[in-house]
Amino acid sequence: MPNQYRGDVVSVRRAGSYFVLTLTAGAMAETARPGHFVALAIGGEESGLLLRRAFSIHGVQQRGVFGGTVDVVVSPHGAGTRWLAQRHRGDTVDIVGPLGRPFSLPRDPVSCALVGGGYGSAPLFMLAEQLRARGCRVDMVLGAANEDKLFGVLEAKRMASTVTITTDDGSAGVRGRVTDGLAKVMASHGTEVVYACGPMGMLAAVAQMATETGVYSQCAVEESMACGIGVCMTCVLPVIGDDGVTRMVRSCVDGPVFRGDTVRWADVGTVPPDTLGAPGVLGAPGGNR
Amino acid sequence: MTRAVIRDSLPKEQRSVAVVDMSANLAGLEMTSPILTASGCAAAGRELDQFFDITELGAVVTKSIMLEPRSGRPTPRMAETPSGMLNSIGLQGPGIASFVERDLVWLHQRGARTVVSIAGDSVEDYAKLAKILRMHEGVDAIEVNISCPNVADRGKVFACEANSASAVVQAVRRNTDSRIPIFAKLSPDVTDITSIAIACVRAGADGLSVINTLLGMVIDTDTMKPALAGVTGGLSGPAIRPVAVRCVWQIRQALPDVPILGMGGIRTGLDALQFILAGANAVSVGTVVFNDPTAPMRVHRELSEALASKGFRSLAEAVSYAHRSGDEIIVNEAEAPSDGDGADQDLDQM
Numbered sequence: 001m002p003n004q005y006r007g008d009v010v011s012v013r014r015a016g017s018y019f020v021l022t023l024t025a026g027a028m029a030e031t032a033r034p035g036h037f038v039a040l041a042i043g044g045e046e047s048g049l050l051l052r053r054a055f056s057i058h059g060v061q062q063r064g065v066f067g068g069t070v071d072v073v074v075s076p077h078g079a080g081t082r083w084l085a086q087r088h089r090g091d092t093v094d095i096v097g098p099l100g101r102p103f104s105l106p107r108d109p110v111s112c113a114l115v116g117g118g119y120g121s122a123p124l125f126m127l128a129e130q131l132r133a134r135g136c137r138v139d140m141v142l143g144a145a146n147e148d149k150l151f152g153v154l155e156a157k158r159m160a161s162t163v164t165i166t167t168d169d170g171s172a173g174v175r176g177r178v179t180d181g182l183a184k185v186m187a188s189h190g191t192e193v194v195y196a197c198g199p200m201g202m203l204a205a206v207a208q209m210a211t212e213t214g215v216y217s218q219c220a221v222e223e224s225m226a227c228g229i230g231v232c233m234t235c236v237l238p239v240i241g242d243d244g245v246t247r248m249v250r251s252c253v254d255g256p257v258f259r260g261d262t263v264r265w266a267d268v269g270t271v272p273p274d275t276l277g278a279p280g281v282l283g284a285p286g287g288n289r
Numbered sequence: 290m291t292r293a294v295i296r297d298s299l300p301k302e303q304r305s306v307a308v309v310d311m312s313a314n315l316a317g318l319e320m321t322s323p324i325l326t327a328s329g330c331a332a333a334g335r336e337l338d339q340f341f342d343i344t345e346l347g348a349v350v351t352k353s354i355m356l357e358p359r360s361g362r363p364t365p366r367m368a369e370t371p372s373g374m375l376n377s378i379g380l381q382g383p384g385i386a387s388f389v390e391r392d393l394v395w396l397h398q399r400g401a402r403t404v405v406s407i408a409g410d411s412v413e414d415y416a417k418l419a420k421i422l423r424m425h426e427g428v429d430a431i432e433v434n435i436s437c438p439n440v441a442d443r444g445k446v447f448a449c450e451a452n453s454a455s456a457v458v459q460a461v462r463r464n465t466d467s468r469i470p471i472f473a474k475l476s477p478d479v480t481d482i483t484s485i486a487i488a489c490v491r492a493g494a495d496g497l498s499v500i501n502t503l504l505g506m507v508i509d510t511d512t513m514k515p516a517l518a519g520v521t522g523g524l525s526g527p528a529i530r531p532v533a534v535r536c537v538w539q540i541r542q543a544l545p546d547v548p549i550l551g552m553g554g555i556r557t558g559l560d561a562l563q564f565i566l567a568g569a570n571a572v573s574v575g576t577v578v579f580n581d582p583t584a585p586m587r588v589h590r591e592l593s594e595a596l597a598s599k600g601f602r603s604l605a606e607a608v609s610y611a612h613r614s615g616d617e618i619i620v621n622e623a624e625a626p627s628d629g630d631g632a633d634q635d636l637d638q639m
Binding site: 001002003004041048049050051052094096223224226227229230231232233234235236237247248253268269270271275276277278279 | 329330331332336337339340352357358359360361362363364365366367369371372373374376378381382384518526527576577578579580581582583
């Protein structure tokens with residue numbers, strides 16, 4: 001169950017192109033699981049930026065000097081994220097969380113590949129820790145446009161059996177895409193489950209690769225959200241349900257983690273014609289007018 | 290004196306809450322709080338019930354429900370704007386059958402007062418929706434959404450034209466139990482909102498919800514295309530508050546006795562107070578819930594404190610207060626104090 005908490009900034013530290021914020025978060029730190037996210041309010045009570053920004057939880061500390069804390073990774077690319085990156089120790093940030101459906105963990109000690117694009121890798125380290133604790137093999141593949149936009153390479157090296165780095169420009173690791181690295185990992189380590197978080201295009205490619213090779217995949221999507229709690233209906237994407245019917249589902253409460261083979265990746269950003277209630281379909285006269 | 294002493298022992302916020310009678314009445318819908326959610330900003334109550342007790346609200350106003358399931362529009366559906374946002378959801382929803390089975394039953398069992406918002410493509414749709422709702426328990430009022438801007442055919446915004454607005458309201462009124470109040474939700478995107486308001490009341494609306502979003506547009510300067518997949522969207526949030534207060538004011542002047550549910554960018558208790566003073570009998574808190582999920586409870590508390598500090602004993606006393614001329618102004622024995630802690634001093638005089 002999510003709650004709202006007035007968090008204090010414990011620290012802000014730079015990591016490549018990104019900033020890692022540590023915030024006091026009370027009980028949230030105890031209930032958060034890998035894949036959960038938090039929604040942060042921007043700019044205080046009179047801010048003109050009304051919409052919360054969603055961040056996957058990078059890490060938690062349940063009982064530190066400051067009580068429970070959560071870490072999030074911020075890429076300062078807009079007014080709201082810049083505001084967050086400019087916080088100082090002792091500033092207040094209003095947090096809602098933990099939100100969403102987290103990654104599900106395998107019961108058996110299977111071989112797992114964790115794929116992160118850019119700072120999309122943020123939730124994968126908590127996940128790796130828990131998978132390792134269950135005796136799972138963990139291989140990590142981290143990719144980004146360039147070296148500066150990679151996140152968590154050192155942490156990955158500490159946790160994973162192998163770490164593969166890819167960059168678009170070759171400034172670190174192998175020049176290429178994460179899927180190039182993932183193909184090799186899957187072939188050499190007998191991957192049974194793929195976990196991924198990153199941009200939609202990357203998730204689409206990773207999910208397709210997993211599905212084609214008969215491997216189970218779980219992808220945490222990054223859709224833009226206004227509320228993060230399931231009331232605004234802005235963060236929807238077409239997902240196939242257990243009944244075979246495609247619905248526009250909310251990534252904040254039905255996700256952000258989805259089974260890779262249930263998301264209609266090629267149709268994200270559209271309403272496929274066979275979606276429940278789509279324009280012109282039987283059962284929806286008038287449709288989406 | 291005794292009462293004041295008791296109150297002094299309470300935390301400050303409870304002291305002033307105890308002073309003001311916050312009950313509100315919307316065309317017979319009796320509520321313990323004048324704060325409602327706004328349609329489309331609270332789904333059907335379940336999500337917000339995780340953050341506060343939704344039975345403490347005046348009522349939950351549900352997202353507009355249509356006859357059939359509807360997928361809504363493609364993404365992006367949202368763009369942030371200064372002190373507000375633009376949305377283009379396209380009335381996504383499960384359809385009335387699923388709504389009454391799952392959401393309405395849940396709200397009823399939960400004990401929340403419920404205003405069901407309905408939307409349709411035709412007058413017949415609205416009539417059918419009203420007939421279906423008539424067969425179910427748990428509907429405390431109906432809000433007739435005739436003003437959603439997210440329909441492709443702008444000519445289908447019923448609230449933009451008095452005749453079409455009347456036709457819809459009449460169809461709902463005819464098919465609804467006379468004990469259930471119906472509210473027509475008006476669009477500010479008209480030349481003269483009072484003429485539409487009058488038409489709706491003549492057609493049988495028991496009250497008016499004022500206002501829906503304003504039609505707006507944002508161009509993404511990176512892609513150099515419209516930011517929303519639906520091109521245009523509804524503007525909401527504090528940015529529209531002055532427009533909304535103006536609409537409430539104009540309608541109150543034209544229709545001194547019609548119940549008004551005011552809304553549009555309410556973020557704080559003082560924002561809500563503006564609507565009350567302008568003539569609203571109760572208010573909906575909408576977009577701000579995205580920023581602060583517990584905002585309805587906070588706004589209730591802040592409004593109660595604001596009313597107390599102005600010397601009002603009840604919410605009802607403050608309704609339309611801004612319209613009163615000098616000789617009509619009620620002066621309570623408890624004079625409006627000049628400082629923030631005045632509520633306590635008032636008690637000593639009582």
